[in-house]
Each structure stands twice: as structure tokens, then as C-alpha cells.
Amino acid sequence: MSNITYLEAIREAQAHALRDDPRVFIYGQDVGAFGGAFKATKNLAKEFPGRVMDSPISEDAMVGMAVGAAIEGMRPIIEMQFADFSTVGFNQIVNQAATLFWRTNVSCPITVRLPFGGTSGGGPFHSQCLEAIYAHYPGLIVLTPATVEDAYSMLLEAVAIDDPVVFCEHKFLYYHLKADKLPSEALPIGKARIAREGRDLTIVTYSAMVHEALAAAVELSADGWEVEIVDLRSIKPLDTDTVMASVARTGKLLCVGEAWPWGGVTAEIIARVSCEGYGLLDAAPQRLNAKDTPVPYHPNLWAAHRPTARSIAAAARNLLNQ
Amino acid sequence: MFQTAPEISLGEAVSDSHLAAYRFMLRARLLDDKFAALYRAGKIHGGVFLGRGQEALSASLGLALNKTDVFAPLIRDAAGRLAFGESILDAVRTYMGSSLGPMRGRDGNVHRGRPKDGYLPMISHLGAMISVVNGILIARRFKKITGTVGAACLGDGATSTGAFHEAMNQAAVEKLPLVMVVADNQYAYSTPTASQFACADLADKGIGYGIATHSVDATDLTACLKIVGGAVTQARNGGGPQLIIAKLLRLCGHGEHDDAHYIVPELKNSTLGRDCLKVAEETILRQNWVDAAQLAVWRSNIIQEIEEAVAQVQREPAPDPFTEEWRAIASEHLSETHNA
Numbered sequence: 001m002s003n004i005t006y007l008e009a010i011r012e013a014q015a016h017a018l019r020d021d022p023r024v025f026i027y028g029q030d031v032g033a034f035g036g037a038f039k040a041t042k043n044l045a046k047e048f049p050g051r052v053m054d055s056p057i058s059e060d061a062m063v064g065m066a067v068g069a070a071i072e073g074m075r076p077i078i079e080m081q082f083a084d085f086s087t088v089g090f091n092q093i094v095n096q097a098a099t100l101f102w103r104t105n106v107s108c109p110i111t112v113r114l115p116f117g118g119t120s121g122g123g124p125f126h127s128q129c130l131e132a133i134y135a136h137y138p139g140l141i142v143l144t145p146a147t148v149e150d151a152y153s154m155l156l157e158a159v160a161i162d163d164p165v166v167f168c169e170h171k172f173l174y175y176h177l178k179a180d181k182l183p184s185e186a187l188p189i190g191k192a193r194i195a196r197e198g199r200d201l202t203i204v205t206y207s208a209m210v211h212e213a214l215a216a217a218v219e220l221s222a223d224g225w226e227v228e229i230v231d232l233r234s235i236k237p238l239d240t241d242t243v244m245a246s247v248a249r250t251g252k253l254l255c256v257g258e259a260w261p262w263g264g265v266t267a268e269i270i271a272r273v274s275c276e277g278y279g280l281l282d283a284a285p286q287r288l289n290a291k292d293t294p295v296p297y298h299p300n301l302w303a304a305h306r307p308t309a310r311s312i313a314a315a316a317r318n319l320l321n322q
Numbered sequence: 323m324f325q326t327a328p329e330i331s332l333g334e335a336v337s338d339s340h341l342a343a344y345r346f347m348l349r350a351r352l353l354d355d356k357f358a359a360l361y362r363a364g365k366i367h368g369g370v371f372l373g374r375g376q377e378a379l380s381a382s383l384g385l386a387l388n389k390t391d392v393f394a395p396l397i398r399d400a401a402g403r404l405a406f407g408e409s410i411l412d413a414v415r416t417y418m419g420s421s422l423g424p425m426r427g428r429d430g431n432v433h434r435g436r437p438k439d440g441y442l443p444m445i446s447h448l449g450a451m452i453s454v455v456n457g458i459l460i461a462r463r464f465k466k467i468t469g470t471v472g473a474a475c476l477g478d479g480a481t482s483t484g485a486f487h488e489a490m491n492q493a494a495v496e497k498l499p500l501v502m503v504v505a506d507n508q509y510a511y512s513t514p515t516a517s518q519f520a521c522a523d524l525a526d527k528g529i530g531y532g533i534a535t536h537s538v539d540a541t542d543l544t545a546c547l548k549i550v551g552g553a554v555t556q557a558r559n560g561g562g563p564q565l566i567i568a569k570l571l572r573l574c575g576h577g578e579h580d581d582a583h584y585i586v587p588e589l590k591n592s593t594l595g596r597d598c599l600k601v602a603e604e605t606i607l608r609q610n611w612v613d614a615a616q617l618a619v620w621r622s623n624i625i626q627e628i629e630e631a632v633a634q635v636q637r638e639p640a641p642d643p644f645t646e647e648w649r650a651i652a653s654e655h656l657s658e659t660h661n662a
Contacts, residue, residue, distance in 0.1 A: 025464065051464075056495055058488035061453040065492065068457020071437045074464060076457075091485070095445050096454065098650070103429045106437045107652035138650035141660070162652040190659050237659035268662075 004182060007174040009148045010040050010113075012182060013155035014077060018048045021075060024159060025051040027062055028079030028113075037081045038115060038174060059089030066110040067096050075159055076110050083116030083168065084128045097164035098139030107162040111155070117170040117208055117258055118290075118306055120299045127295035127302075129259035131206075134166040135236040136263075141165040142235040143189065146210035148179035150233055153186030161189070168235075170208040177211075192239035194246065198226035201320055202246040203312070204269050205256040206232040213256055215309035216316060225320050235265055243269060244277045251282035252319050258306050261289035283322040288315045337611045339547050343385055343405070344602045345620060347377035347543070350401035351599055352624050353410060356632060357417055361578045366417055371432050373398035375573035376505050378598035379538070381405050382546035383473055383503055386554035392458045392472035394442040394451035397432040398505065398572075399475050406441060408434075414631045420638045427641035440472075448476060449485030452502065456489060459498040471499040471557045479510020481527065482518055490563070494531045499557040501564045503550070505540065507572040508594065512584045528565040540568035541594065543602040571595045 004012070017024045026041055032054040035042035045052040055062045059080065066076040080086045086093065093112060100108040118127040135142045141163050145151040151169060158165040187193055195210055196217050203213045210231045217227040228246050232239065247253050253273055255266035266287035273285055290306045307315075354372040361370040373380060376398040384405025387393055393406045400413070415423025416434035425434050425443065435443030440458070444451050455472035462470060480486055481504060493500040506524055508515055521527065528535030534556060538549040546568070553564040571594045575582040589595055606612060649657045 056488070056491055058453075058492055060450070060485050061456070061488035061492040064450060064453025064485070064489060065457035065460060068454035068459070069461040069464075070457070071442075071454070072458045072461030072465070074461045088484075091447050091450060092453070095447055096450055099445065100437070101652045102650045103425060103433070104435070104437050104443060105426075141651065141653070141656065161656070163656075190656050237656045239659055241659075 003178050003180070004148060005175055006148045006151045006169070006177040007038060007040055009152035009179070009182060010155055010169055011042055011044070013152045014041060015044060015047065016156060017075075017077070017159045018044065018051055021159070023073060023075040024077065025053065025069075025074060026077045026079065027053045027055050027065065029055055029057055029081045031079050036079060038171070040079065040113070040115075059085055060092050063089040063092035063110070063112065064096060066112070067092065067100065067108055070108050070110050071100075071106060077159060078110065078112045080112060080114050082126050083114035083130050084125045086112065086114055086130060093134065093140070093164070093166065094137040098137045101163065102139055108164045109162045111158045111165045111167055113167045113169060115171050116168045117172055118295055118302060119171050120302055121297060122171075122295065122302070123297035124294035129168070129257070129290070131166070131168050131235045132259055132264040135265065139164065140236065141189065142168065143233070144168045144170075144207040144235055145233065146170075146173070146195070146207050146231050148177050149183040149186060152182050154189060154233065157189050168207065172208045173211075187233065189234050190237040190239060192233055192242040193231045194242070195229040195231040196227065198228035198250065200225050200227060200250055201252040201254060201316055202228045202230060202243070202250045203254045203256055203316065204230045204232065204243050204246075206235065206265070207258065209256045209258050209307060212307060212309045213312055216312035219309065219313045220316055220320075225316070227316060232265075238268070240272050240276070243273060244280070247273055247277055247280045251280060253281065253285040254312075254316055254319055255285070255287040256307050256312055257287070257289045259289060260292055261287065262292060264289060283319055286315060286319050288312060336544070337609065339385065340543060340602070341606065341611055343378070343381040343543055343547060344606060346381040346384065346401050346405040347599050347602060348620060349404050349410070349624050350377050350381070352621070353404075353413060353628055354400055356628050358578050360417070360632070366431075367419055368430055370417070370578040371397040371576070372574045372578065373400045375570050375598060376507065376540065377401040378543040378546045378602060379503065379505055379540040379550065379568045379570065380475070382543065382550040383475070383501070383554070385547075386551045387471070387473060390440065391470050392440040392442070392455050394444065394455050394472070394474040396444060396475040396477065398477075402475070407439075408441065410628060410631045411635070414635045415638070418635050419640060420635050421641040422638050447485065448480035449483035449489065452476075452486065452489035452500070453492060455500060456493050456496065456498055459500060460496060469558060471501055471554055473501040473503060473554070475503045475505065477510060478504060478506040478508070478515055478524060479513065479518055481524055490531045490533070490565070493563040494533050497562045499560075499562070501554050501557050501566065503566045503568065505568050505570060507570050508589055509572055509585065511576040511580070523567065525565070525567040531563070531565070533563040533565055534561060535565045535567065537567045537569070540570035541596040541598045541601055543598060544605065569594060570598070573597060
């Protein structure tokens, strides 16, 4: 298969999981014959009769059902139509799924897919980045793949591991991102990746912002700056070692996230580096996030709301010139 | 659509099931009394929630379920838990936070269960357990396991939640063998039903979901055995989800911290205010199924069993924070980088 997109990788991973493991089934709104709002389950209902189920518009009951099925030995994949709507099922994710193992010693292997992040015209309720709020709760694994390869391999691993996984797949990457083929091996969950090597500054980021940061790095390299980019891949677990090693090399840290700033992933990274690696820093660590407002609708406003290659490059320059 | 449950055949079995249910009711009442006493003595951390007045309904459900069924009880279901197979020791260990109990001091009081035995430990968010029961039933459908049912219990207040609505509708759409038991005990904590719902009767809600609905006077054990048993049978035989609306009055506070001063005398003095345990006892003596002396023997044997369990648990080790494994995920290989 050539020119496979991020979205197709997600579909292929689900097909693979359904094919290999009879415990796997998919449950979500419009995921059956229709193939999902984004076509992430296209043709799967036909290929795997009875195992790709349309749900009512009931996010709470969708997740609750998955927890029950997991207790009974299944490996359900739940598709939220948009990450934003997962808040309706929030209680079941954070209070039911996330606490089950701790309370009862019975594991809860469910995967909740969250098509997340901004796209032009998405607006306040089809654009949200909710990784921080799920990572806040003990008991959940939170994944944010930035590449086609990771979308595929991390989704397969999400289904295979024994814990509830919140799988944040970025809608902006669905169609734009392409790879020649699907990977046969991959970094495990919990390991960050150096997306670009550099000596002058570390940018720690994840998901779609990896690509904005890479574009910023190209721009900065024209001025002679070599920026290292760490793609976290998974938010929880968090590979602090790779971040710390990079900061040890560069002495400067910029954290970039598309999510809102307050109490988020970038704050967590800066807290860890400041507490555990203060001596590694040559300048105060900085972060760049979306503005602290709901996500706007109009493309002009949206482009200014979230970090872009240009704003990342500007923030990086400020830090590099210190 | 309204349906009445098919009647269990009335005959010699009536006395057997009545007596069996009564003994679980009595166990639950006496166990609850002990928890209340321990609470007042400061021996229990957190709250104590009693099922006083709800034992007939709860025991009838627990007895109607097989060990291979699924049961998601709520806070006033001590009788149903015991009838479903929970040991007094599990209950005492959970209330007292013993590390040897099923919840190991990590969760307590009514939040206890053994998920792998189909016995689900409730979370506090009302209505949230119903869809979990649905999930087990759907998994069993995938696994081609037939003939089992799942029961979930709630009070009148929980019928106002979105989770209740979503899960009832889900069960109806999937035609699952779910038995939803609603104890309409007139108050959700202090809030009377008039502030909770505006339909004439909670049973009306079943119409909207397109599922079979049954009403029962939960102060009457005989009626509970018949209606609850019938609804469970109907679900087991492929009749789809069943909604049972049981009318009763809570004969205690929400928890032992609550003196329930708000419960109006009119309700206490109505037939709803009858104590189902007394009603069941009167039936037993009137029918001469066993005599008062036998009831006294049962009572003292149960008390002894409870006292022994409490004494045993009081000697057991409390959880040790220094040896506790502070790990919230099952994937051991991820735990090092998972913890903050």
C-alpha cells in the first residue's frame, strides 16, 4: 500500500485488530454501514459482520458498555464522533474505566478514540484538545500520535494493553499526512521520539504541533539555529528521560501544545524539567499554547488562536536570543 | 406498553421462597444494625447506608438471580447482595477497610463487589452502572452465552440522570436481558419525588423506552417475589429489558448521618410506611410456616455469625501505606513513567 494517510492507518489498525483478535469490537455513532463521520471504520462493518456496532447518541452509555464488555473479557474500541463529545461520557471514562483496576484488581482494556484538535471552520465544539484533562486522572493511558506510523502502531498497542486508553487522533492530520507504508515495528508506548536533532533549543510537543514545530525548525535553521524537537507520542505515560536528555544537550526548553494552557501538558513538562533538571537550563523554560478562550470558528481567528510554525519560530527566537 | 409479570405458580414453593427471602432480609437487617452500631461507636470510616424498608424487594431480586447472572446493586441492597451470594465477611471487611476484603481498603462501605463473579462494585455516580451491565450482556451475546440476565438497582432520584436514560435506551435498542429495579422510596436524600419527576408514575417511563414495565408494592414480600421473579424470568426467556418500579418508604436516613426529619408523618403512617420485614414475619406466623421460636433461633444464629465476622475483621491487618502498591494501571511495564 502506498500513500497511506493517517486516517487510513487508523482504519487499517482497527481492521488488523478485528482480524487478529476475536475479543475486539467497535461501537460508536455511525460507525457501522456508514463507516463513521470521518470514514475511520469504512467497510469494517461489512468485513466483520456484527462486530462494528452503531450506537445511539449516548456517550455515557457507550463508554459504560465498553467497561462492562471489558470486564467480560472483550477488547472494545469506542469511537467518539468528536473528542469534544467525550465530555458527555467523561464520567464513565474517568470514574468507571479509570478506577476499575485500582479498586478491584480487574483490568479495563478499552480504547476510546478521540478525533481531536482544530481544523479550519471547526469552531468551539468540534476542535477541542482534551488530552490534559484525561491525563489528570489516575488510571488512564493517553496517546497522541503525530505520524501515520504511530497512528497505526500505537492504536494496535492501545487495543492490546490491559488499561483504558484515550487515543487522541488529530483530525488535521487525517488527510494531509501520508506515508509510503505501514510500519512492521515501532517504538513502544511510553517512549518519546526525537523528531529532529539540534543543539540550540529543545521544543517538546506532540500530535499536530510536531509538524508546526518541524516547519518552524526549518525556518530557524536558515538563521543558523539548530532546534531539537521531541515528539512525546504518549502524554501518559510521559517519557521525562528523553525530554531531560534533550534539555541537557540544548540548555533551553520551549513546550508547545495546541491545547489550552491552564494546567496542561506543557505546564507538566515545564514543572518536571524545572524541578528535576533546573541545573540543565540556561534560560527560563517557555511554553506556547492555544489562547485561553474557546476555539474560534473563522479561519482568521482560528489561525491566531493556536500555535503555528510562525508563532513557534517567534517564541523560539526569543528564547534563543537570551 | 404495560405488562404484568407472569405469576409464579402458587403452591408449596411459596412458603419455601418466602422463608428463604425472609432469612436474607433478616440477615441484611441485622447486618445493617451492626454497621449502624459500629458507625455510632466511631469504628467505621466514612458513611453507613442502610437498606431498612427495602429488604423485601432486594432479597427477591437476589434470589431470582442465578450465580452466573450479573448484579449491580445500589446502596440499600444488603439483602440482595447476600442472596446473590456475597458473604457477610466481604461486607464487614469492606466497611471496616480490611486489606483482606475485596476492595482492600481502596474503596469502602457499599462500594464493593467482585466483577469477575458478575457482582459489580458501584461507583457513586448514579445510573452509571446500568450501561456496564449492558456491556457484560453484550459481551455474552458475542460469546454466545445465553440464558443469563443482568440486574441493576437504583432509587427514584437516579431516574433523573442522563446515565439512566442513556442506558435504558441502550438496553432497549439492543434488546438486552436487563432487569432494571427502581426502588421508589419517596425521597432522594431529602428531595421528595414531587421535585424529582413530574410523570404520574415512574412506570410511565417504561413506555418511552418501549420496554416491559412492572409495578410492585415493595412492603409486601409475597408481591415482590412474584413480580421480581416474573420479570427476571421474562428477561431470561428473551423478553428484553424489564423495568420494575417498586413503591416503598425509606425507613431510615439517607445514611446514618441523616436523621431523616424531613420524611412527612403522612407517609410514615401510610401502608407505604409498613416495615416489610414485619409484614413478612406476620405472614410467616399467620400461615404457620414456622413458629416464633424458630424465628428467634434464626435471629440469634445470624447475630452470632455477624459478631464473629466483625471480631475476626477487627483482628485483621489494616492496609499499610508503606507496602501498598500505589499503581493505578494494570500495565506494569508502563507504571514507571505513568506515575507523576
